Amino acid sequence: MLLEISAFLVLEKLILVAIILGISLFIAMYSTYAERKLAAFIQDRRGPNRAGIFGILQPLADGGKLFFKEEIIPEYANKFLFILGPAIFMITACMTSAVIPWGSTLHIFGKDISLQVADVNIGILYIFGVVSLGVYGIMVGGWASNNKYSLLGTIRAASQIISYELAMGLSLIALLMITGSLSLKDIVEQQSHGVWYIVYQPIGFLIFLVCAFAECNRTPFDLAECDSELVMGFHTEYSSMKLGFYLFAEYINMFISSAVMVTLYFGGYNFPGMHSLHVSPNTLTILGVIAFFVKIFIFLFFFIWVRWTVPRFRYDQLMKLGWKMLIPLAILNLLITGALMLYLHH
């Protein structure tokens, strides 16, 4: 029966949620540090190096600064929506992690504990749903600021996210045809015994990757905040921790989309040779989690690297790429995948 939940399960899930949220926030925090260090490396600078050794405490200092700065709400802004905007953006960014399988099961206290908050049978669609809601954070905040740059940034962000969601969904359908399941757990388990799905879906992955960049509003698709044209885009009027939320949520989004890409195309918590290791299941699970995070870090590194090497698109180029290239390519990929599957099954 639906919704019959034991107290122990609730406790277990709550702890898991707390840990995952903590890790997401921690990684998001240190992504900012990594970003600045990498930028410095590429631009032949030193980057932050004052707080702690190698500037390792810099994110904490940044966080502290944002917390204690003066909070300004513009006089003609819609107060309620102005506060609601960053809240929605942050909440939706954190919600996506619920369906990602961070690892296989752990066996402790005589119970099997799954390292996934919720194994819903439509996991990947859940992520899509939540991501598509994230745009409200931008729209509400940008509109409520009552500033023309904010509004322009808002409109750009919203149309960009909606446009790229289409290509993303289409590229995903080709993958789902192979997996036959929408549950992320199933998809990962399938890759545990076979090859990673990147082998079957290279084009699909490429489209997904490009769209992930666009969905996260990352360079080369950061037209929503496009400093040179729109000051700061949708968060021009924001200050203090509300600004912090917007910036922070962006890194969480990056982290989660890396996790999703790893889960879908790079085997999730599986790693080569895991079945020939003769260690206890718990150790294997922990090794899997480590492998998962290593893969995620590689993607995060890629995200940052791209930001400091590739220039920004023009807005019409962005739309052209989304609608006239990625969507047709994704449909073609879908057709070829379908035809091949039909051919191989008969």
Next chain:
Amino acid sequence: MSLPTILFWILAVISILSAIGVVVAKNPVHSVLLLIVTFFTITGFYILLNAQFLAVVHIIVYAGAIMVLFLFVIMLMNLNASGEPQKNNLVKFAGVVAGGLLLIVLVAALKKADTGMLIQGSTNIGLIQNLGKVLFKDFVLPFEVSSILFLSAMIGAIVIGKKD
């Protein structure tokens, strides 16, 4: 009362209140946001009925895409609370009478509704596998034909929207 029943009542109350809010709100942006809340509660009903796929699709399509475009248009048109034209009292009165009559008819229709046909408890019809089978077997023709509907709507967007 079981947990689903409690959840149902909570959702129902939010749903109705926010739906009323959509109509009552003076600011169009508030209306749209309340409508999104209404859609959320409807999603909640789907989940209570164990129709997870429908629930998520409802979020992705309605809340995630359609309402964003709504909001888009309203923001671009810069509609304000004061921009709404005042209707004269006669029209308002006629509207109240007509709406009230419709309400009476619908209440009468639903009051004696036969609930015998309702499927009790949770079923699996809303799960994606079952839905897919139904959609591509029994309802394959409407499924395909609706593509013509969408295609003509898309043509319309281009024919009407594009600058000559």
Next chain:
Amino acid sequence: MNALISTAVFGIFLMISGLFIKSKQAIRILAISGVVAAFVLNIIDFRQYGASATELFHGMLSVTNFGLLFIEIILGCVLVYFLLSGKDLANIGHYTGEYFALIFFILCGVVLAATYGNMLMLFLSIEIMSIPQYILAGSDKHNLKSHEASLKYFLMGAFSTGFLLMGIALLYGATGSFDITTMNLAGRPIDAMALAGIILIAFALAFKVSAAPFHFWTPDVYDGAPTVVTSFISTIVKVGGFVAFIRLFHIAFGSPDVDKHWLLVLSIITAATLIIGNVTAVFQQSVKRMLAYSSISQAGFMLFAVIAMNVLSWQGILLYAAAYSLATIGCFAILMKMKDYTYDGYNGLAQKQPLLALMNTIFLFSLVGIPATAGFLAKYFVLSAAVEKGGLLWLVILAVCCAAISAFYYFRLIWAMYFKAGDCQVEEHAITPAFKSVLALTALLVIILGVWPGLILAWI
């Protein structure tokens, strides 16, 4: 279901052809050949289906030879429409391929309206007929009235679709079925939910066929839309709406237990439509607007086929579809060649273009219902169907009076053409021998159907 597939495929084909073919002429010829192909394919289909319904696609379609015959008539009328007005349609704007594609999609909706066996398909068919209309009505982008027509039609249409869906939902709640044959309302006591559903559906469909008091959009939309589009939406689509209406009410709600609940409502709608349509048409100065009101009044006559519910009414709607569509398409084709759309603009047409004036007279005779034209027999069939049904004599008498009123405004046009001196402005270059001959053939068809209805009726 060749007709369904061919119209859909040709629609898509024409949509894409707009991308590659720049010549409007070529696209028009493609469209005409598409209709001819659909026409022929439907004839091939015709032999396979009999008078009893054949269920297709798990009961989504229920195909009878009536439905196929109706489709055949519609395709014939569209062929005439393309031959007479295809050039005007191609020249509304830049999107020639798309305009024809939309027409084909509407045809697809009409095909579904004539064959649906399920409420879901009814909804889809009504929507597929409606949405392209909103677009076509607004396709003249340099004309503000066209925008107004499109928006008005869209908003009102969306509202009525809401009623339709609500009605379907209530009916589903009451019967537990979407299938129009297994709904079986007669089998058990009818409750308030089913009744509310029936009435809401009736209102929504009455809106789609522009029956009073749901007709308020009609004059503005028909007047504002480009004339060539008005010609199409006031004929083919309206008749398509009627076939959906009549099939639903006969098959699903037709049993005596059920029909006593809605018969009076529809009778009142019919009476109101007849009176409002005819009386208002009298006061119009623009022929285009007069034809808009005339289409309302003709809808009143077609409603008789819905409320009578017997064999005669089925035959009547077939004849009416052909007679009304052909005559109205013909009238509009001539109207499009005039530079001034008022009655005075027709002054002296008989001297300048005697053939056009004669043809127009024949079409108007048919619309009035003068004997020896198809319009007469069509009216005769639907009215005698109502007489046979019994209890509707008051309505029949009202209809006859209204037909007499209609003679006034139709004859006023004939009067202007023949007996008023004047210098009417005609687009001479557009009146080619081909146009004239198609017009003459159409008029001939109207007369042939008037003396030999068996041409159509022999097939069912």
